[in-house]
Amino acid sequence: MIEAKNLTKRYGDKTAVNDLSFTVEPGRVTGFLGPNGAGKSTTMRLLLGLDRPDAGEATVDGVRYRDLAQPLQTVGALLEARAVHTGRSAYDHLLCLAQTQGLGRRRVEEVIERVGLAAVARKRAGGFSLGMGQRLGIAAALLGDPAVLVLDEPVNGLDPEGIVWIRNLMKSLAAEGRTVFVSSHLMNEMAVTADHLIVIGRGRLVADCSTSEFIERSTEQSVLVKTPDGARLVTLLRAEGATVARTGDGDLDVSGVEAPRIAEIAAASGLVLHELSTRRGSLEDAFMELTRDAVEYDAVAPTAGGVK
Secondary structure (H helix, E strand, C coil), X not given: CEEEEEXXXXXXXXXXXXXXXXXXXXXXXXXXXXXXXXXXXXHHHHHCCCCCCCEEEEEECCECHHHCCCHHHCEEEECCCCCCCCCCEHHHHHHHHHHHCCCCHXXXXXXXXXXXXXXXXCCEHHHCCHHHHHHHHHHHHHCCCCXXXXXXXXXXXXXXXXXXXXXXXXXXXXXXXXXXXEECCCHHHHHHHCCEEEEEECCEEEEEEEHHHHHHHHCCCEEEEECCCHHHHHHHHHHCCCEEEECCCCCEEEECCCHHHHHHHHHHCCCCCCEEEEECCCHHHHHHHHCHHHCCCCCCCCECCECC
16 A cells, blocks of 8 residues: 655745645555646655655555665556666566565566567667567566556557556556556546546645546536437427537537436427437546646647637
């Protein structure tokens, strides 16, 4: 389990992390989200002892990272996959790390096989593609068979097959009872990977809840209605207090009244429905809505005549 208690970190007159507290529980994938400049990378560095907080503390199973006797066997981390000696092979890089923790060659071979690098294990890491480098970084994180994983943007550079692979890997690790804490800017991927979300903005906590709850409370649900009796149904639905808009295809987009009630209203008036489907907002929609006031860098949309 990871615990952050009132973490604060300043760089000069800028407060990167501001009185931040949260807990990352084992047995689930916890996504760590926030706009650029929100303090995610700083928070992860504080968790891993790479920076010292100005106030508060971060612990793993109640112990600060710097006090862990065998850190790689407690916490596996991926912060910068390219932080590898480019002249070393993937095998030698992992072996070097393993020997600092009393781990043998067999464990190195196991993680190389698990991340799919067996065919290139003896090749220099400097020649690796971005995706291969990510796999090597994940192998290093898994090396000590840790109970806690901290992964910063682990899908960067991976192809679709690789993205599915890392998604399933994180889910399987969480299912084993491990603590998995992962940051990403890919909202669609987080929506299908993370069970729980911790969202920050300008160094402060914005949300700490399940992924489904985050989406439900931050976006409005609507119902798509396809019917040949659109005009009559619009009148009836508005009388019920619904908000109704026409889509580009001429269908009805209804909010304020749930799908079962729409069906009842249509049936009572003998109206035909060809389709009735509930549409929920996406994680991306919810994220944009909830962090709108916490964006560090806000671009100006171009006007019709071009950028001015």
